[in-house]
Amino acid sequence: MRLVQVLIPEGTRESVLSTLDEQGIDYAVFEEVGRGDFEAMVQFPVPPSGVETVMDELTEAGIREDTYTIVLPTETVVSQRLSALVERFPGLRISREELYARAQDLAPANSTFFAFLILSTIIATTGLLLDSAATIIGAMVVAPLMGPAISASVGTILNDQQMTRRGVMLQVTGLLAAIATGAVMGFLLQQTILIPPQLDITSIPQVAERTSPNFLSLFLALGSGLAGSISIIRGSGSTLVGVAIAVALVPPAATSGLGIAFGLPGVAIAAAVLVLVNLLAINLSALILLYLSGFKPLEAGKYEGVKSSLFSRIAVIAVGIAVLSLVLGAVTFTTFQTQSFERQVQNEFQAGFEEADLPGVELVSVSVTYEPVDILLGNEPQVNVLIAVPRDQEIPPDLAQRWDDQLTAEFDRDVYVRVGFVEAQLSEREEPTPPLGWPSLTDRSGSHLRYPGTIRG
Structure with missing residues (x-):
């Protein structure tokens, strides 16, 4: 109630x-003695969704748009006509005046904004290097990115150009500052003993997650923008909603900075693309939801002009997302290809060993080194096979090459097969062990070799 x-x-x-x-509103009237051009002050309770409608009616009755007006939340209101008002205004949407005030409060002063954002990026960069999801999430609580993202959309809907420009400026400069902070921090850490020398940041799962963006990342950004908009429209803003928006922006920005610091342009560009896509998606979802909620400009008579400008901005953002989504689509498709190839290779080897039934010989692991970038660059996948073999067991001399040829024929692509062996010991058996035959991926048969080791095909 308000x-x-x-x-x-x-x-x-x-x-x-x-x-x-x-x-049908209960009200109280007080004489006004402070200002000569006003004769009284009236106060009345009304549900949040009814404030805008009632104020529009009062404007037509003579209340000027620049009139001194206060809207306060209340704990309890006792009125005989209150139930009828609640039935008449059942929604939970706040008024545009309250929306405007909340959007202004969400965007902090520049010094506060950049201080919190830089601190958040420092914490997030630390979490990335430590591969700590908890640290990264903690950093998102500090990040103040929800305010600019929402205020830019609110300014567009309510036709406040100054609010829109400030929201956009804080988002763009803030994320550039986050990338720069990640780069500076990465460079400084390389000069210390806090991280291992020659650290490969692409091997860190939390970093790798931000360097292979796919369409699921887009859903995160769209959902974050919708959550932020709903929270302010319903007047139930929460720090946790801001965390969702920050998660979509700060960690990839920090990852891009680390890519710059470690001299990895691929990492820097991929993470920067993810930042840009998420930024556009958050703003797009917020704009659409605010428009569908029925908010109109603060000044009467400007709705049609704002509507045209709004559609133009939505179209521009949507085109930008569509273009960048080509990158997301390529990553999604190539990731699916690499994971499918690895799964098929593992199934082939597992089936071959199970059908061969080789006592004492165990398939320890099969892994495939094949990244989406390898598909784009035309690099061949590397299949790494590790086998446990008894000490006196003979091993075919051309095992790796035979598997190489069979995988090449099976998948119609060149592969690189690397076979490693570890010594295995077995307990004695009552029945004599039959001679071992080495499995083929096709006919499950093979020759023998007298020495173990690593064979390259």
Whole structure:
């Protein structure tokens, strides 16, 4: 429930009070002695979703747009006509005046914004290097990115160009500052003993997650933008909602900075693309939801102009997302190909060993080194096979090459097969062990070799 206080201009008292009576609203009137051009102040309770409608009616009754107005949240209101008002205004949406005030509060002062953002990036960069999801999430609580993202969209909907420009400026400069902070921190850490020399950051799962963006990342950004918009529309803003928006932006920005610091342009570009896609998606979802919620400009008569401008901005953002989604689509498709290839190779080897039934010989592991970038660059996949073999067991001399040829024929692509052996010991058996035959991926047969080792095909 909201308590609205409005000053009544001279000569409009009767029409204003008549309008409130027609709306079935209980009110209290106080004489105004502070300003000469107002004759009274009226205050009345109304549900949050009814504030905008009632204020529009009062504007037609003579309340000027620049009139002194206060909208306060209330704990309890006792009124005989309150239940009828609640039934008349059942929604949970706040008024555009309250939306405007909340959006202004969400965007902090520049110094506060950049201080919290830089600190958040430092914590997030540490979490990336430590491969600590908990640390990264903790950093997101500090990140103040929800305010600019929401205020930019609110400014667009309510036709406040200054709010829109400031929201966009804080988002762009803030994320550039985050990338720069990650780069500086990465460079400084390389000069210390805090990280191992020649650290390969692409081997860190939390970093690798931000360097292979796919369409699921887009859903995260869209959901974050919708959550932020709903929280402010319903007047239930929460720090946890801001965390969702920050997760989509700060960690990939820090990853891009680390890519710059470690001299890995591929990492820097991939993470920067993810940042840009997420930024556009958050703003797009917020704009669409605010428009569908029915908010109109603060100044009457500008709705059509704002509507045209809004559609233009939505179209531009959507085109930008579509273009960048080509990158996401390529990564998604190539990731699916590499994972499918690895799964098929593992199944082939597992089936071959199970059908061969080789006592004492065990397939320890099969892994495939094959990344999406390898598909784009035309690099061949590397299949790494590790086998446990008894000490006196003979091993075919051309085992790796035979598997290489069979995989090449099976998948119609060149592969590189690397076979490693570890010594295995078995307990004695009552029955003599039959001679071992080495499995083929096709006919499950093979020759023998007298020495173990690693064979390259």
